Amino acid sequence: MKLTTDILKKMVRSVQMTTQQEIGCGECFEQLEQFAGMKLKGKAPEEAMPLVQDHLKKCNDCREEYEALLDAMEELGNPA
């Protein structure tokens, strides 16, 4: 495998985005339904729960789960 410029960029970006206070996947998961519920109600969870928002930006798996949760709840008529 060769290290590409793209990988270097990805590494530098991830360092650049790092903050002292970040939550892990566990804490994000614990709060995800609340975050999704606010989003579905048209509120702004990004402002109310910035650490969850920050984690979703940085963690692909959690973001994928959040987006799938929104899709699922929308199918059920958005009963958040």
Added chain:
Amino acid sequence: MINWFKKRRSKDTSYDTNEAWIRALSEPVDEKAVEILREKLIRGLKPALHKYVDRELDQFVEDVAQDALLKVLDNIDSFRGDSKLLTWAMKIAVREGLTELRLKRYDDISINDLKYDDDSEVFSMRVATDQPQPDRLAHESQLIEKMMTIIEDELTDKQQTAIRLLMIKDLSVTVVAKQMDTNRNALYKLVHDARLKLKNRFKLEGIDPDEMLNTL
């Protein structure tokens, strides 16, 4: 027929509140509530997972809903009521489904393959670009070399492995956590600690990430 509709209607609307759901899903469990929840999970999971499943979506979603239901019933006491119970249950089901899909995709990869296949090349800092200008190539090589020196100086072996699997191999956190025999939360914390170390070292060395990105 009318009675049947009435029955259906009253059944569907009898779990409108979290309290009603919790009561119904706690021991002794109300089987009707379980069935309604199962149907809702299946209905929600289909649009949520369809883009990740290439065949037998219905069967897959039914299996996921069943596994998720067991988790919901096992953990009903931990539901804090921060949202509708259905959103909480759906969150569990979505994670169940996506986790299974991610692991299935990487079933054949073992940690040994990932760990030892080409470490020497990864850390020999080779640059793969589309034949850039020689001076640009030299510049990029320098930056890559610098980055790798910092990584080797600052990070533990475990952190280096995690960074390599996540950023270079581009594997998902779920897969890497499984391969490294840990969990997603612990893995995220391990990598967060690694990123903080790198950030501090950047600062000590006067490296500005913005500037570095601009030159790449």
